[in-house]
Amino acid sequence: MLNTLLITGTDTEAGKTVLTTALAAYWQKYYPQRSWGIMKPIQSGIGDREWYQKLFALEQSAEEITPLYFQAPLAPPIAAARENRQVDLAVVWQALSKLRSQRDFVLVEALGGLGSPVTEELTVADLAGEWRLPTVLVVPVRLGAIAQAVANVALARQSRINLKGIVLNCVQRRTDAEIADWTPQQLIQSLTNTPVLGCLPYLDNLTDLDKLAQVASDLDWETLTL
Incomplete structure (x- = not known):
């Protein structure tokens, strides 16, 4: 069975957090006997880590959820430079490997989109490909979505990503x-x-875990877990 899933998107407002939250709610409701974890490998500024800590009773420290944290809400290489630090991916990989060994299922929410910079040399797509992470691409429902999907899937193929599928997301009604x-x-x-x-669908209450679980159950899990 699928052990790890990376959730990425076409851009920063695609709805990665919505899908990650829905998948976590689904796993929590339908597989209560199995362990799971969430990781936001790199975060700049307040955001997703705090959201997951608020919504779920995670048996994870802040550092286990987010191994690399920077204060400024900027791209990691820029945020790191402001603090005279480096984006140390070895720290992220070690934390991810440890979490995967401890849990039945791990959700990993990427930063930004597939083309977002992780370091001065690497993008999210590079990392997903090199680390061989099964990946889902979130595409927001709006004009231009078809072109975004085509371009991002092409990038995923170029980076040899194990792309499991696309999830469309209504970021607005x-x-x-x-x-x-x-x-x-x-x-x-x-x-x-x-x-x-x-x-x-568009969800006006992202804290309704039952609704989120129901929404996630409507996805094609058979294809996703192959």
Whole structure:
């Protein structure tokens, strides 16, 4: 069974945190007997780590959730330079390896999008490929989404990422017609040769864990876990 899943997106506002939260809620509800963990490998400024600590009773320290933390809400190499530090990926890899050995399932939320810089030489895509992390790409439902999906899947292939599929996400309220017109699943699958695992509806209450679990259960888990 799938042990680790990296959640990345087309950009910083794609909805990675929504999907990660929904998957965590699903795992917590439907697999209560199995252990799981969350990791935000690198974080700049206040954000996702604090969100997960607030929402879930995680048996993880702040450092186990986020091995590298920088104060300024900027790209890691820039935020690190402001503190006269380096982005030490060895620290991240060691923390991730330890968590994976201790838990049945680990959700890893990437920073930014696939093309976001992690260091001055590496992007999220580089890291996902080099570390061989099974990955899901979140694509927001909006005009231009098809092109974003095609470009990001091309980047994923270039980086030899094990891309499990695409999840569409309504970051704002969308009608069925808008979803069908802006993110036609068959067309996206045809152009990218990548399965679309489902579409997350707009959620106005991201603390409703039962609703989040239900939303996640509607995704194509059979394809995701192959």
